[in-house]
Structure formats: structure tokens, C-alpha cells
Amino acid sequence: MTKNIKIDNRSYKPEDLYELIAGHPIIELSDSAIESITNCRNYLDAKLEKEDSLFYGINTGFGALCDVEIDKSQNEELQENLVKSHACGVGEEVPDSVVRLMIYLKLVSLSKGNSAISLETVNKLIEIYNRGLLPVIYRQGSLGASGDLAPLAHMSLPLIGEGEVRFKGKKYDSADLMKELGIKPIKLKAKEGLALLNGTQFMLAYASNIYLKAARLAPIIDAISALSSVAYEISPDPFNHLVHSVRPYNGQIEVAKRLFKYLEYSSGKTKRTQIQDPYAFRCIPQVHGASLDIVNYCGSLFTTEMNSVTDNPLVFQDEDKILSGGNFHGQPLAMALDYLCIGLSEWGSISERRTYKLLSGKRSLPVFLTEKSGLHSGFMIPQYTAASLVSANKQLCTPSSVDSIVSSNGQEDHVSMGGNAAVKCFKVLENLENILAIELLTSVRALQYKKELILHPALQNIVDDFLSEIPFKEEDHVLYKEIHKAKDFLKKLQHENDLL
Known part of the structure; x- marks a missing residue:
């Protein structure tokens, strides 16, 4: 019987993750998590609307390109480019149990209300996971600073209809399988690619x-x-x-x-x-x-x-x-x-x-x-x-x-x-x-x-x-x-x- 696990504002411990190693439980967001995610996103949208300040990775380039200003009209393109360009993993594939943990741990971090990701994007990642699709991620490519950029980019590719996924033991092109299953990709908003890729969830x-x-x-x-x-x-x-x-x-x-x-x-x-x-x-x-x-x-x-x-x-x-x-x-x-x-x-x-x-x-x-x-x-x-x-x-x-x-x-x-x-x-x-x-x-x-x-x-x-x-x-x-x-x-x- 499939067990549901809920993401909320409680204090987590590793033992809470055992279900994700042993199987593929359904993930749900609690009301408190939804509120934290929504409030933080609304704050960022309002901030960007009324101010012209530069914020790293939101309206600038990334890494050594942090001083390059990006026009508001290119915010979505900036985030999508980030995910695509950073998916450079090589080597053996990450085991399914670790991929499940990566997704869950990323969702836990995003739900705390400091990342300004949209509820739509969080729900899409949950939908992809709950439908049984696991992104294909590779073991090598992370330097472990700026977080686990390459592995988390591979984790995020299916959100925009890119990359590959595993489904019922087989590997598929994400776009083809998502179309067949009626799962629509999304457009990433300002900061969302960065919120997805920056983090330690591969290591963790x-x-x-x-x-x-x-x-x-x-x-x-x-x-x-x-x-x-x-x-x-x-x-x-x-x-x-x-x-x-x-x-x-x-x-x-x-x-x-x-x-x-x-x-x-x-x-x-x-x-x-x-x-x-x-x-x-x-x-x-x-x-x-x-x-x-x-x-x-x-x-x-x-x-x-x-x-x-x-x-x-x-x-x-x-x-x-x-x-x-x-x-x-x-x-x-x-x-x-x-x-x-x-x-x-x-x-x-x-x-x-x-x-x-x-x-x-x-x-x-x-x-x-x-x-x-x-x-x-x-x-x-x-x-x-x-x-x-x-x-x-x-x-x-x-x-x-x-x-x-x-x-x-x-x-x-x-x-x-x-x-x-x-x-x-x-x-x-x-x-x-x-x-x-x-x-x-x-x-x-x-x-x-x-x-x-x-x-x-x-x-x-x-x-x-x-x-x-x-x-x-x-x-x-x-x-x-x-x-x-x-x-x-x-x-x-x-x-x-x-x-x-």
C-alpha cells in the first residue's frame, strides 16, 4: 500500500526519509507549506515590480557573469537557459532511491519560504514525481559549491520538458513521455531556476x-x-x-x-x-x-x-x-x-x-x-x-x-x-x-x-x-x-x- 508523506513546517530528521529509500510514497504539501511558498513568491514579485535594484541571478547573470544586467523581458529565458546549460552530468546514473530523496529534500527546502519559488513550480515537481517519473541524474559533475548545480539541473529538466526520466523501469525522453501522460511542462519565472539548482540536495x-x-x-x-x-x-x-x-x-x-x-x-x-x-x-x-x-x-x-x-x-x-x-x-x-x-x-x-x-x-x-x-x-x-x-x-x-x-x-x-x-x-x-x-x-x-x-x-x-x-x-x-x-x-x- 502506497504511503503518503506530507511536507510541512516540522523539524525533520533522517529517519523521516526511510519510506523514500524503501519505496515511492506520494508527496503532499501541507497548508502551512503552501502559505510559506506563496507569501515568499508574492513578496518577490511585488519587489521586482516596484524596484529597479539588481539581485544576483534574478536579474543578473550567474557566477562570473553576476555583473551582467538582464532585462525584465528576459527573466524567463534566463532561468530556462540556466537549467539547460548547467545539466552537464556524466558517469553512472544516480540510484532511484537517491533521486527520490533529492526531490523530497529539495521540496522541503523550497517549502520553508526563503527561496521565492512559485507554488505552480513546486506542484509541477510534485506532480512529475507522484506520477512515477524520476529524472535521470548522473553521479559526476558536482563541485559541491554553488550547491550541486549539475545534478540538480538534471533533476529540474523535466519541469521544462527537457532531459530524460525513468518510468516503470524504463528510460524515456521527458518531452515524449510527459506528452503521452498529459503532463504539461512549465515556464520558469524570475529566480526559479536558481532556486532549483542552488542547494546541497545531491550531497544530502x-x-x-x-x-x-x-x-x-x-x-x-x-x-x-x-x-x-x-x-x-x-x-x-x-x-x-x-x-x-x-x-x-x-x-x-x-x-x-x-x-x-x-x-x-x-x-x-x-x-x-x-x-x-x-x-x-x-x-x-x-x-x-x-x-x-x-x-x-x-x-x-x-x-x-x-x-x-x-x-x-x-x-x-x-x-x-x-x-x-x-x-x-x-x-x-x-x-x-x-x-x-x-x-x-x-x-x-x-x-x-x-x-x-x-x-x-x-x-x-x-x-x-x-x-x-x-x-x-x-x-x-x-x-x-x-x-x-x-x-x-x-x-x-x-x-x-x-x-x-x-x-x-x-x-x-x-x-x-x-x-x-x-x-x-x-x-x-x-x-x-x-x-x-x-x-x-x-x-x-x-x-x-x-x-x-x-x-x-x-x-x-x-x-x-x-x-x-x-x-x-x-x-x-x-x-x-x-x-x-x-x-x-x-x-x-x-x-x-x-x-x-
Whole structure:
């Protein structure tokens, strides 16, 4: 059943966006949003009618052309030219879930009443979206200052009957499909192209998507690490609350509590001879907790951005001011996304180390988790894949936000590169999911050689459900299909598991 989501004047948080990742809900404007949009537009129209003042991008050129005055008779042409000329994206297409978030986040920003966009234009963007048309947007082309100009231009093209859209899984020319469906394009008024293109919604859509998935993944990562820990007969002592009470990071305490619960349950059945365990197990709270704290910090920052107006210029009707500023600059998002890359990457790095240990032939486990090593390679090569992904993530953690290249003939002389930070962070998350799928596959297999161990009920449920979809096979067999299934299983846990 399709759910409706309403845009109003409330304070938003990333969790409000989950419906847009999972599906295509219908968007509605509240009365308060309609009032804010209408009042701001009426103010600008009246201001332009009675004054001859120059306002950036309203009656001037853009970027380095900001000193070029544009005649009133050319206002509509100016805005349409802006959208057309700035749609210069290249590379892979942006996933549908991110496009949906971009549209919604742009509408939220426009509805706050500081952008002077018309209600007609907002309603047209909603109509296109609600009819199931998603603009084709490309991943590369944003500098993350003057906002996400190229991606947002692609998002806006269908409004004027340009560009391409996806509809029911297929790509169409916007003008052709809109004509067939009876959706009429519009003419953009003064400032409207600028209001649509200026903003951080490309970066923010990726950031929100990554944050929501990472936050839901966090307890599952801990559960997978617990499965590996039980299989490797790890002591629960490092997870005792006393250890973490004297170093009270929030994430560390949360992870330790979860791991202690899981391992204490099965500890009575485990015979240990080791004095200490490897860091990849013993330091799970410190490493997982640090990543969790990064995720939570970034979620707080993304919440601020969701409730911000990142247009330029900004209209303040009560103060009778139109001010040119720099809220479009993506530096806060760029730096946070670079930081988030590190947190996600470290989750993957320590996961691969646990996978490696489970294959080492120690602690009563067969080498490479096969009893016929030599003739059979067992799980030797999935670890290679995990190692490759971990290495790729380390390279992707090179920060984007420390780079800047001058653009627009020197007018836009410092940019955030937040668009690049967003796209690479999304890739880090994809790699992490595959690394975790391999650890899950490996840990469940390892446990099949230690059936005497007693698992915590939550862990036992995961193992039982997993084996019902991916049965244990002792003989060598094609493994890539199982890795793909394990990744799908992880996604199902994110949606359904009571660990959340």
C-alpha cells in the first residue's frame, strides 16, 4: 500500500526519509507549506515590480557573469537557459532511491519560504514525481559549491520538458513521455531556476541514504562479530561493563553491552586455554564503537542540513531583504562524508580480520573451513575478495574535502567537492556490505564444525534463517552466488530483524 508523506513546517530528521529509500510514497504539501511558498513568491514579485535594484541571478547573470544586467523581458529565458546549460552530468546514473530523496529534500527546502519559488513550480515537481517519473541524474559533475548545480539541473529538466526520466523501469525522453501522460511542462519565472539548482540536495540525499543504512546495519555488524567470536571461542571478559566504564565512549559502551550479552550466554560451554584473544575480537567495542559514534555524529549533522535553506540569494520578506550568501557551500557535508567513509571502512577492515582468523585452522576449526583441505580449497578465496574490498575502501577514504579547484573564471574560487565525497562514501558502504556478507557466510560455516556450542537465541535465529536460505555444503562449490545471497540476507535483516 502506497504511503503518503506530507511536507510541512516540522523539524525533520533522517529517519523521516526511510519510506523514500524503501519505496515511492506520494508527496503532499501541507497548508502551512503552501502559505510559506506563496507569501515568499508574492513578496518577490511585488519587489521586482516596484524596484529597479539588481539581485544576483534574478536579474543578473550567474557566477562570473553576476555583473551582467538582464532585462525584465528576459527573466524567463534566463532561468530556462540556466537549467539547460548547467545539466552537464556524466558517469553512472544516480540510484532511484537517491533521486527520490533529492526531490523530497529539495521540496522541503523550497517549502520553508526563503527561496521565492512559485507554488505552480513546486506542484509541477510534485506532480512529475507522484506520477512515477524520476529524472535521470548522473553521479559526476558536482563541485559541491554553488550547491550541486549539475545534478540538480538534471533533476529540474523535466519541469521544462527537457532531459530524460525513468518510468516503470524504463528510460524515456521527458518531452515524449510527459506528452503521452498529459503532463504539461512549465515556464520558469524570475529566480526559479536558481532556486532549483542552488542547494546541497545531491550531497544530502546520498548522505541521508548512507546514514540510514549504516545506522540500521550497526547492530547487525555486532551480531555478525558475535557469531565469529563464538566460533573462535572468544572470552566475554573484554566486553564486561567494568572495562568500558573507565573509558566511557557512548558507542563503545553500547557495543560492549551487546557483545557481552551474546558471548556470556554461550561462555559456559566453551573450553578456553588462551590468556588473551586477538584484537580483531577483543577490541570490537573500541573499533565498532568508534565507527558507531561517527555514524551518530554524521546523523546529527545531516539533520541540521535537512532543516536548512541552501539556496542563494535568500529572501527574508519580514525583514524586506534579499541577501546573497553562501549556504550552498557543501563543506559541512563534504567533511562529514569523508569522516563517515573512515567509520564505514574500519567496520569492514576489522570484519575481514575476523574472517581471516576463522580460516587459520586454529581453535578446533579446520583450515579454510574444510575437512578435505588440499583437494578442496574451502573458504580460502572469499577472504581474498574481502581483502580486495578492504583495500579499495582504504583508497576511497582519501578525503575529497581537502581538494578545491577554481571555477567560473575565479568567482567560485573555493569548492567543497562534497559531491565526490558523497559518491565515494556510497561505494564504501556497498563494499562494506559485501565484506560483512563474507564474514557472515564464514562465521555460520565455522559454527557448523562446533555444533556443541550454545548460541544466544537472537544469534541462533540468524543462523537458522541463514541456513534455510544458504544450506551448508562441505564440498567445494561455486561461492559467488552464496556471497550475493548473504548480502541480500543482510539487507533483509536491516528491514526486519528485531536487533534493530
